Amino acid sequence: MDVIPYSRQSINEEDISLLSKAMSSDFLTQGPKIAEFEHALEEYFGVKHAVVCSSGTAALHLAYAAAGMNSESLGIVPAITFAATANAVRYQGGEVQFCDVEPDTGLISIESLQECLARVSEKQKEKNNLIAPVSFAGAVAPLAQCQKLASENNFILVEDASHSPGASTPDEQEGTISSCSGIHALASTLSFHPVKHICAGEGGAVLTNDLHVAQKALRLRSHGINRPFTETDDMPWYYEQESLGWNYRLTDLQATLGLSQLSRLDDFLAKRRKLARRYDQRLRESPFQEHINCPPFERGHAWHLYIIRFKEESLRNLAYKYLKSKNILTQVHYIPVYKHPYYQKQNQGFQLPGAEKFFQGCLSIPMYPDLKEKEQDRVLETLEQFLLKG
Ligand SMILES: Cc1ncc(COP(=O)(O)O)c(C=O)c1O
Incomplete structure (x- = not known):
């Protein structure tokens, strides 16, 4: 009897043919497919900026870092999620506080979030703290309520949308609330692991309407390096490392597969x-x-x-x-x-x-x-x- 996994990728002939063409293109990485994939994501999700990167974990780390999280920060994370949602707080040296979930859905509990926030001191509220609701299993987290509590308490909201590209939920006040819309959260993150909706082998993306967050994530994705000049300037070769970043780049091969998958x-x-x-x-x-x-x-x-x-x-x-x-x-x-x-x-x-x-x-x-x-x-x-x- 064939094995039936709990999840797996869906790869078709089109994916294979595009990927095999990409293998003989000039760029295996740092080429034009990266921006092409980013524009396609921006269009699909209706956000101003998409920054693709090497995994969903990298996307969380980039989003938290770009939102200003540091070693004095507190990150409130629902207890039911993959460890990466919390680990990215630790990568920045921040402290994780686990928040409870609704026992029938696994989504962040607003009551527990209120209790977590009530325990945060006024001094701590002055730091770059963050709440990271997870749109778990594909259901949209209560983003509007999280946003309200975040802004009342001077916290930033980053949605872990690894499970929920394309998800929406009816809302009494707003009609519909969508995951990844950039309306309630400062940024949303995606994963392109094979069990997820869009597969790129490995991969992830930060989606945001905030130019500063997008620019910072872009810089941190590639070592914290800036290229201030264009081809027409005197020193087009010049680059400088402005801050400490990582190599979290997605390859053009992965972006090619991601693009093809996004169209499906x-x-x-x-x-x-x-x-x-x-x-x-x-x-x-x-x-x-x-x-x-x-x-x-x-x-x-x-x-x-x-x-x-x-x-x-x-x-x-x-x-x-x-x-x-x-x-x-x-x-x-x-x-x-x-x-x-x-x-x-x-x-x-x-x-x-x-x-x-x-x-x-x-x-x-x-x-x-x-x-x-x-x-x-x-x-x-x-x-x-x-x-x-x-
Ligand atoms: C909720 C959630 N967040 C983050 C991640 C990390 O994504 P990746 O495996 O692409 O690093 C996953 C992956 O399983 C996840 O399920």
Whole structure:
């Protein structure tokens, strides 16, 4: 029986042909495909600036650094996310404070965020602090509420949108709130890892409407180097390193693949939404509903992950093993980041109730654009067999 992963890339003939052409172009890196990809991202997401880089982690680091985060800063991060959202705070020498999440969605809890902010001293509020809500699994984080709290407390908002390109959610006041729009957050970051919506092998992007943030991210992406002169000036070769940066560049090969994938993003989203609808319909029936909660179904959800929540942790753990024995691979997204030994060293025994509850039951079942309905049926039938087995 073929293996069904929880997620995987979708590569077609067009991707392969464009990539193979790019291999014989003059530029494997630092060439014209970088700006082309950036312009395409700006157009798609309706933002003024996109800065592409080597990974989603690099995008977070660039965004935080460009927003002014430093070793005196505090970064408030939801506990249910990939470690990178928090790690990028540490790269800048800042302190991480974990915020709780809603136990049924894994999205940042506004109540917990208010409590976190209430604990911040007035002196600390004068520093370049940041809140990094994650539009988790493909659902838009409560960006408008986060923005309000951020501005009331002199914090900057950076959205980790690794899971949510193309996601939107209805809003009573604004009609619709979209991920990556640059309206509520100073910047949003994307990842182009193969399990994500757009694949570039590895890769990421910072999206922003703020020119200063974009220029700083651009400079830091390549060692902190500035090139102040153009080809027509006396010294077009001149460059200077203004600050300490990194080599976080994306290659032209990756940008070529990213461009091709971006042109299929609407199709990818439509396929994910169709699969989510099918899961939703089946999983609300017996015997699933006795043991499992489904994610709240939303039309604008980008469905990076389809996370079911078992009512009992032991059942989740057994289901993972049973499905694996039948060549169906699932994953736990996520272990609360504060549980990792690195963060426990700084905060022994720290726990948040919403994150613990979400973590205990969550399991990401297969979700990717090329998942066939027949394969999805196999996932559902195998899960049903497991539940009926008792
Ligand atoms: C929420 C979130 N943020 C950041 C990242 C980091 O992205 P990358 O793997 O491209 O560095 C990931 C990747 O899994 C992620 O899921």
